[in-house]
Amino acid sequence: MPIETIRGEPFNIRLDGSPEAPALLLSNSLGTDLSMWGPQIAEWSQHFHVIRYDSRGHGQSTAPDRPYSIAGLGHDALAILDHLGIEKAHWCGVSKGGMVGQWLATHARKRLGHVVLANTAARMGPPDLWNARIKNVRANGMAGLVQPTLERWFSLGFREADAATIAKVSEMLASTPALGYANCCGAVRDMDQREPIRSITNPVLVIVGTLDPATPPEIGRQIADAIHGAKLVELEAAHLSNLEQPAAFTSAVLDFLTA
Template sequence: MTIIDIAGEPFNVRMDGPENAPVLMLSNSLSSNMSMWDAQVRAWQSHFRILRYDSRGHGASVAPDRPYSIEELGRDALAILDHFGIAKAHWCGVSKGGMVGMWLMTHAPERLGRVVLANTAAHMGPPDLWNGRIRTARHGGMAALADATVERWFTAGFRGRAPETTAAMREMILTTPAHGYAGCCAAIRDMDQRWTIRAAENPVLVVVGAHDPATPPAAGRQIHEAIAGSSLVALDAAHISNVEAEAEFSRLAGDFLRG
């Protein structure tokens, strides 16, 4: 674990791979941490200098008790790149990490190379859904959300055949700070990037999970149709496709990122 200081706030980051390789930044989903990328790091670290981090509100990074915004999360990513003197990086984000990637493509496109947007959406309503999750987290903690989150994240078949992985991911949810989760829920609640992403010019791969109830395939198709020249692939998975369809995700996204 490496803690860096960004404007007086701690962020947990990790670097893997050759120092002279192209930089690839990985951004985690809501209620997870950087360890969700372990399989991809193993698959990609010979090709990339991989920079991953715990998002604001998650893992061992700063978690102020207030609402966040997608812009704030995007500026965190830029500040981390600046901290390491990295002018440009490829990007791969799942769910919330994909939302941050979309913001970066439209507000700092020169900082990104190729971009993978996985199991994500440009807009996620209604507000009452997110307000309800915020209330649940604040009153019942992450234990009150863990079971339903795991059911959204993975198909029943995967949960049955991979109980150890499922248990580890559930523990990741439970260790997420409830107030940090609530802050990020507010960011997603208030986000609408459906029109701004039409200006994106980076090479983009959109990944959808065929069985994803959180950001269904239609949400990924909407992103694909909005970003000219983007590609779209569907995996046999639910919401956290880089874990459930680990091998196929690593192969398809890795091939795209290598160009």
């Protein structure tokens, strides 16, 4: 579908699958866009009305230079559901998308069905790390972040074996609006959901990458331990596990959503 006006601002949204099927809303990681879900769409769209969108500050969506928050990103997602006339949707988010999912499951649980939180954290410190990254991006743009980010996001073996995926993600990173990225970094820096997520009652699946240096496995296990009844799946992957282990990720989420 074309760019849609959400809360008075442009958002890039794509729909796949039958509108009659249960809705599944996908939320991208920091520094990517809705195309990061490419390996999952063919399978998931057979079962769900899949809704993808470029998060605020990313892709073709709005990227204003003002402070963002995880709560604000959550309200963007709710406004997209409202715009589409969808009362309730399953959720799947990677990294920053998982942070938004935690907020939604805490503050708008009736709007969500099952919730998948992949390669994410309830708290991402230290603030000085984020402040330095924000300062660097504002001064120099995205180019200098691409290579070190790829090294965090993918294991060495995967980077050597799948040049096509690495090239696609590299382009996503390089083309992310610098100011949008910087303001999303501020939202991640300021987030602390460690206690609030204990109130989540939705069915939750937490996916961790055993090789993930950005959100290490123990961080994901802490989320699973904090949420009553949450399930945990570990994949042999680094940070973007849906791309490094696409078949296993796709199946794990589908099994959870259709159980």
